[in-house]
Amino acid sequence: MAAALTILLTSARVAPGLLSWRAWAALRAASRVLVSAEHPQAAALAEAGVAVELVAAPAYSVEPGEYARLARCRAGAVRAGPSGPVVWLAPASADAAPELLGALAGAGLAGPEVQVLCGSSDLPGAHLLDVVGVMDTLRTSCPWDRRQTHASLAPNLLAEPYEALEALENGDDRALREELGDVLLQVVFHARIAAERAREDGGYHIDDIADTLVAKLVRRHPHVFAGLAVSSAEDVTRNWDEIKKAERAAAGTAADAPPSAVDGVVFGQPALSLAAQLLRRAARAGFPDGGQAAPDGIGEELLRLVARAAEAGLDPETELRAVARALAARVRDWELKHA
Numbered sequence: 001m002a003a004a005l006t007i008l009l010t011s012a013r014v015a016p017g018l019l020s021w022r023a024w025a026a027l028r029a030a031s032r033v034l035v036s037a038e039h040p041q042a043a044a045l046a047e048a049g050v051a052v053e054l055v056a057a058p059a060y061s062v063e064p065g066e067y068a069r070l071a072r073c074r075a076g077a078v079r080a081g082p083s084g085p086v087v088w089l090a091p092a093s094a095d096a097a098p099e100l101l102g103a104l105a106g107a108g109l110a111g112p113e114v115q116v117l118c119g120s121s122d123l124p125g126a127h128l129l130d131v132v133g134v135m136d137t138l139r140t141s142c143p144w145d146r147r148q149t150h151a152s153l154a155p156n157l158l159a160e161p162y163e164a165l166e167a168l169e170n171g172d173d174r175a176l177r178e179e180l181g182d183v184l185l186q187v188v189f190h191a192r193i194a195a196e197r198a199r200e201d202g203g204y205h206i207d208d209i210a211d212t213l214v215a216k217l218v219r220r221h222p223h224v225f226a227g228l229a230v231s232s233a234e235d236v237t238r239n240w241d242e243i244k245k246a247e248r249a250a251a252g253t254a255a256d257a258p259p260s261a262v263d264g265v266v267f268g269q270p271a272l273s274l275a276a277q278l279l280r281r282a283a284r285a286g287f288p289d290g291g292q293a294a295p296d297g298i299g300e301e302l303l304r305l306v307a308r309a310a311e312a313g314l315d316p317e318t319e320l321r322a323v324a325r326a327l328a329a330r331v332r333d334w335e336l337k338h339a
Contacts, residue, residue, distance in 0.1 A: 004085060004086065004113050004114070005085070005086050005087075005088060005113065005114045005115075006026050006030070006085060006086070006087045006088070006114075006115050006116075006117050007088050007090045007114065007115070007116045008023055008026065008027075008087050008088065008089050008090065008117050008119050009090055009116065009117070009118050009119060010023075010040070010041055010089065010118075010119045010120045011120045011121055011122045011126070012040045013122050013126040013127070013129050013130070014120040014121075014122070014126075016040050016041050016043060016044035017041070017044035017047070017048065018120055019041070019119040019120050020118070020119050020120065022117060022119075023117060023118075023119030023120070026085070026087050026117060027045065027050050027087055028050070029085060030084070030085050030086060030087040031084025031085060031086060032053055032084070032086045032087070033045065033050055033051065033052045033053065033086075033087045033088075033089070034052070034053050034055045034086065034087070034088040034089065035052045035053070035054065035055065035088075035089040036054065036055055036056065036089075036091065037054050039089050039091070041089055041119075042054075042089075045089075055088075131184065131185075131188050132188060132192075132206055135185075135188045135189060135192045136192065139192050139193075145189075148189065148193065149193065150190060150193060150194075153186065153189060153190065153193075156182075156186055157186055160179065160182045160183045160185075160186055161183055163179045163182065164176060164179035164180055164182070164183055166179075167179045169321065169322075169325070187206075187209065188206060191204070191205060191206040191208075191209055192206070219243065219247075220239075220240055220243050220244070221236075222239065222243075223235075223239065241284060244264065245259060248263050248264065261281045261282065261284060261285035261287070262278055262281050262282070265277055265278060265281065270317060271302075272302075272306060272316045272317045272320060273315075273317045275302070275303055275306040275316070276306050276309070276310060276315065276316050276317070279303075279306060279307055279310055280310065283310075
């Protein structure tokens with residue numbers, strides 16, 4: 001026996017009209033279909049010939065405590081209306097189904113009288129569409145966001161990853177998740193600014209960034225996507241270096257600057273990380289004794305320490321950061337004792 005009221009949950013991140021067979025069957029069999037005018041599926045249902053009744057309710061973002069109240073209202077409409085099942089396109093996304101079921105049970109509405117049906121669900125990564133949408137709104141509606149440029153946001157490209165690194169070092173997963181969101185914001189923000197330029201003026205969109213990344217990942221992983229046989233992680237690293245070398249050659253270099261093992265090294269990174277990367281590149285190229293240069297001050301001594309770390313399989317940046325954090329803890333302890 002069909003439920004008197006079917007609460008149909010859908011995803012605003014899925015194209016309107018793309019519903020499951022069960023969802024369309026419930027809509028076709030319903031004597032009444034209740035939906036708010038703002039609901040993403042409203043226009044698609046009307047186009048498909050489904051007669052809908054507009055109800056006053058927000059399209060999305062209903063708090064869990066509101067589910068039971070709204071469901072009671074719709075259940076009342078079922079009892080007062082003609083016989084036959086009623087479908088209500090609820091102001092909630094498909095991932096809210098557990099909360100909705102719990103609220104209905106608490107209100108005594110769960111069971112044969114009321115059922116919850118997920119008509120469409122998000123694919124992994126679909127919530128990134130929300131980030132893009134919110135960024136679009138901020139760029140057009142917030143005075144501060146409208147004023148930003150690539151240059152004004154540049155400091156955040158360095159600061160935000162370091163805040164994420166600090167959360168990682170602290171073992172704070174919740175903070176790390178939030179800080180990674182701030183890192184993602186930098187990508188989305190810069191893409192939104194770039195989208196305002198014409199393509200002939202160097203403009204691009206967030207999808208261009210995604211396409212470029214996907215193409216690079218596929219190209220640099222032939223052992224995954226092209227059937228190339230590898231036997232170890234070292235094989236993968238060697239292939240990666242050869243592919244990057246071919247990419248640099250294809251991009252073209254100046255006549256007086258032949259391809260080098262250190263091409264592509266970012267010199268704006270922290271000095272210890274820079275030295276470690278240069279030593280790794282030098283070793284792969286066969287450069288002799290990269291970390292054994294003649295003594296010439298503190299810089300050369302630091303370079304030798306970086307080489308020692310590499311020989312021990314350690315990252316000098318991580319090692320120094322750990323010692324620095326321990327020093328900070330000792331300073332705080334000393335201050336407490338001498339306060």
